[in-house]
Amino acid sequence: MNVSILEPGEIAYSGPMKILVIEDDREGAEYLEKALAEAGHTAHVARDGETGFALADSGDYDVMIIDRMLPRRDGLSVIAGLRSRGNTTPVLILSALGEVDDRVTGLRAGGDDYLTKPYAFSELLARIEVLNRRTASRETETVYRIGDLELDRLSHMVRRGALDITLQPREFRLLEYLMRHAGQVVTRTMLLENVWDYHFDPQTNVIDVHISRLRSKIEKGFSSPILHTVRGAGYMLKAG
Amino acid sequence: MAFRFPAIMKTTAARLSALYLLLFTLCAILLVFYMTSLSATMLTEQTMETINEEVQGLGQAYQRGGLPLLVRTIERRARQPGANLYLIADSNGRILAGNVQSLEPGVLENEGWTDRPFAYQRFGDNSAERRNAEASTPGGTAAEVAPRHDAIAVVLRLPNQMIVLVGRDLSEPERFREVVRRALMVALGMMGLGALLIWYFVGRRALKHIDSVSDASRRIMGGDLSGRLPVTGAGDEFDRLSENLNTMLERIADLNEGLKQVSDNIAHDLKTPLTRLRNRAEAALSSQSTSDDYRAALESTIAESDQLIRTFNAILMISRLEAGYSSEAVAKVDLVAIVQDVVELYEPLAEESGVELEAPVTGSVVIDGNRELIGQALSNIVDNAIKYSLDAEGKPAVRVTLEKVGNEVRLRVVDNGPGIPDDVDRERATERFVRLEKSRSQPGSGLGLSLTKAVMKFHHGHLELAPADPGLSVTMSFPQRETGK
Numbered sequence: 134m135n136v137s138i139l140e141p142g143e144i145a146y147s148g149p150m151k152i153l154v155i156e157d158d159r160e161g162a163e164y165l166e167k168a169l170a171e172a173g174h175t176a177h178v179a180r181d182g183e184t185g186f187a188l189a190d191s192g193d194y195d196v197m198i199i200d201r202m203l204p205r206r207d208g209l210s211v212i213a214g215l216r217s218r219g220n221t222t223p224v225l226i227l228s229a230l231g232e233v234d235d236r237v238t239g240l241r242a243g244g245d246d247y248l249t250k251p252y253a254f255s256e257l258l259a260r261i262e263v264l265n266r267r268t269a270s271r272e273t274e275t276v277y278r279i280g281d282l283e284l285d286r287l288s289h290m291v292r293r294g295a296l297d298i299t300l301q302p303r304e305f306r307l308l309e310y311l312m313r314h315a316g317q318v319v320t321r322t323m324l325l326e327n328v329w330d331y332h333f334d335p336q337t338n339v340i341d342v343h344i345s346r347l348r349s350k351i352e353k354g355f356s357s358p359i360l361h362t363v364r365g366a367g368y369m370l371k372a373g
Numbered sequence: 374m375a376f377r378f379p380a381i382m383k384t385t386a387a388r389l390s391a392l393y394l395l396l397f398t399l400c401a402i403l404l405v406f407y408m409t410s411l412s413a414t415m416l417t418e419q420t421m422e423t424i425n426e427e428v429q430g431l432g433q434a435y436q437r438g439g440l441p442l443l444v445r446t447i448e449r450r451a452r453q454p455g456a457n458l459y460l461i462a463d464s465n466g467r468i469l470a471g472n473v474q475s476l477e478p479g480v481l482e483n484e485g486w487t488d489r490p491f492a493y494q495r496f497g498d499n500s501a502e503r504r505n506a507e508a509s510t511p512g513g514t515a516a517e518v519a520p521r522h523d524a525i526a527v528v529l530r531l532p533n534q535m536i537v538l539v540g541r542d543l544s545e546p547e548r549f550r551e552v553v554r555r556a557l558m559v560a561l562g563m564m565g566l567g568a569l570l571i572w573y574f575v576g577r578r579a580l581k582h583i584d585s586v587s588d589a590s591r592r593i594m595g596g597d598l599s600g601r602l603p604v605t606g607a608g609d610e611f612d613r614l615s616e617n618l619n620t621m622l623e624r625i626a627d628l629n630e631g632l633k634q635v636s637d638n639i640a641h642d643l644k645t646p647l648t649r650l651r652n653r654a655e656a657a658l659s660s661q662s663t664s665d666d667y668r669a670a671l672e673s674t675i676a677e678s679d680q681l682i683r684t685f686n687a688i689l690m691i692s693r694l695e696a697g698y699s700s701e702a703v704a705k706v707d708l709v710a711i712v713q714d715v716v717e718l719y720e721p722l723a724e725e726s727g728v729e730l731e732a733p734v735t736g737s738v739v740i741d742g743n744r745e746l747i748g749q750a751l752s753n754i755v756d757n758a759i760k761y762s763l764d765a766e767g768k769p770a771v772r773v774t775l776e777k778v779g780n781e782v783r784l785r786v787v788d789n790g791p792g793i794p795d796d797v798d799r800e801r802a803t804e805r806f807v808r809l810e811k812s813r814s815q816p817g818s819g820l821g822l823s824l825t826k827a828v829m830k831f832h833h834g835h836l837e838l839a840p841a842d843p844g845l846s847v848t849m850s851f852p853q854r855e856t857g858k
Contacts, residue, residue, distance in 0.1 A: 234702045251682055303717055333749040337756055342721040
């Protein structure tokens with residue numbers, strides 16, 4: 134069985150996003166702006182909390198990336214302020230503080246995801262793609278269909294073409310998450326967080342082994358790969 | 374050694390002593406007053422009783438022999454040494470008989486007890502005193518210098534309007550009061566002096582002790598961390614204080630040693646990959662590099678930095694755990710669920726590596742803890758166990774068990790690999806950055822076990838490594854409080 138490996142450059146990202154970056158570190162902000170532009174997005178940068186809050190309040194952004202420790206106004210206070218004004222734009226919190234309780238306070242303040250510095254850009258990109266406000270939410274769909282692969286969230290039935298596939302509960306949740314974000318890159322840490330609900334960095338490639346097991350179940354006997362590995366980033370479920 | 378008064382005054386003991394001295398003096402003064410007034414009252418009462426008896430005796434004499442016998446009795450009694458005061462006067466107050474020369478005017482007008490002490494002059498003993506008085510105050514009149522005494526008395530009026538006075542001099546109680554007062558003053562003075570002396574010697578001893586402790590601590594602050602405070606062996610509170618401080622110094626020295634070791638290890642474990650990183654970048658910059666070389670160099674740079682970041686994160690997490698996490702991070706967690714999660718996470722990896730991973734754990738065991746931290750700690754151990762069981766002689770196997778022993782929940786991971794046969798090595802395995810020689814070649818920061826140890830410490834539990842024959846048994850013991858169920 135051949136494993137399909139995609140290079141990051143081959144991936145067609147969702148349409149261009151309008152992103153607000155609130156980050157006080159000049160180099161970090163410039164790097165993000167440039168890298169996001171290369172990925173096809175438009176990024177606006179604010180270098181302090183107050184400016185960021187004003188921009189977020191007036192602009193119509195798809196995703197916001199907010200650093201926690203900012204001059205003039207703390208990142209969490211910016212988020213809480215926006216949320217209290219009814220702003221529901223998804224927020225990715227970027228922070229050097231990565232301990233368990235930091236993450237909890239960050240999410241409690243109204244953040245949607247939390248990424249610890251230093252981060253890999255591929256990780257950040259994957260996460261904001263998933264957060265993107267304009268990506269149609271598949272949360273309410275009961276049946277996911279990608280190509281000839283079908284997953285019924287109510288009856289827990291998985292079939293590809295005419296073949297019923299039996300999955301373990303965790304494999305089902307893994308496939309469910311991948312299908313919900315089909316066409317998007319899903320990183321190993323995103324999988325560990327969303328499928329296992331743990332936020333640490335596993336030392337060994339435990340996730341990879343789970344993926345290859347799942348892959349063998351859904352690709353065995355089929356000629357076209359559907360679960361792709363994205364080099365240096367993670368995985369993507371995509372038909373064709 | 375000179376008496377260092379200002380230094381002594383600066384001590385708490387001296388301040389307390391001064392306060393006590395003040396209180397003591399006040400009490401003593403009150404005591405003197407109380408004692409003297411009490412004794413005076415008693416003496417006055419006694420005096421009045423005596424007078425009453427006299428009056429009774431005189432009354433009997435008057436009844437038996439009328440005025441002549443009364444006068445005779447009075448004359449006789451008046452001549453006795455130390456006699457009471459006797460006086461018979463006519464209805465106009467003129468003195469007819471007795472041993473009283475003159476009286477304050479008005480004393481004889483009211484019958485009964487005089488309402489206050491009155492002044493009088495007595496016959497008989499006043500001639501010598503008068504001479505003395507005249508010598509000391511030349512030109513003074515006799516009336517003015519005649520010795521005046523105070524007395525109390527009973528005034529009676531006979532049926533024939535004659536007045537009889539029976540009284541007693543008050544100078545005796547006064548003298549007695551004076552004696553008591555003086556004796557008390559002397560006693561108190563001596564006590565005060567004694568207190569001062571004791572205070573001085575005790576204070577000086579304490580001061581000497583404290584000075585020696587100060588000297589020793591100054592030496593230690595100066596950098597001599599091996600220095601210790603003096604212990605005299607007396608077993609007193611100073612010794613106890615010194616012993617406790619010495620234990621504290623011991624602990625500081627230990628921590629210092631640990632810190633030194635950690636910084637050495639950081640220097641080694643972080644410098645090595647940083648050097649590698651730098652060398653690779655330098656090599657890639659050399660003239661013969663192709664774009665493939667650049668790519669390879671950059672990729673390995675990223676991989677190496679990721680490893681460095683992981684190491685840093687582990688160091689930070691350990692120090693935060695050791696410094697104490699916020700209690701907000703603790704909730705009721707089910708250890709069984711965590712074990713099942715972690716085992717399920719590692720099961721495919723174990724199967725792929727040919728390791729039998731089993732965890733016969735069911736039900737639920739709830740403790741106060743942090744799911745995330747326990748999950749991470751357990752996955753570190755399971756990860757290690759799978760790696761090391763690969764060197765097993767038979768089929769590699771890892772077994773995770775959970776048992777309750779008393780108030781403890783023991784989470785145990787046993788592998789059948791080569792284990793750590795050496796006791797000292799096993800002890801050291803949980804120290805930061807310690808990677809036993811055999812494992813140096815394995816990937817990892819050398820922080821997995823020390824992170825687990827920090828997690829256990831955070832949960833008020835402990836981590837124990839024991840030989841499993843063959844293999845290694847790692848036990849995480851959590852305290853379990855009764856939940857009242």
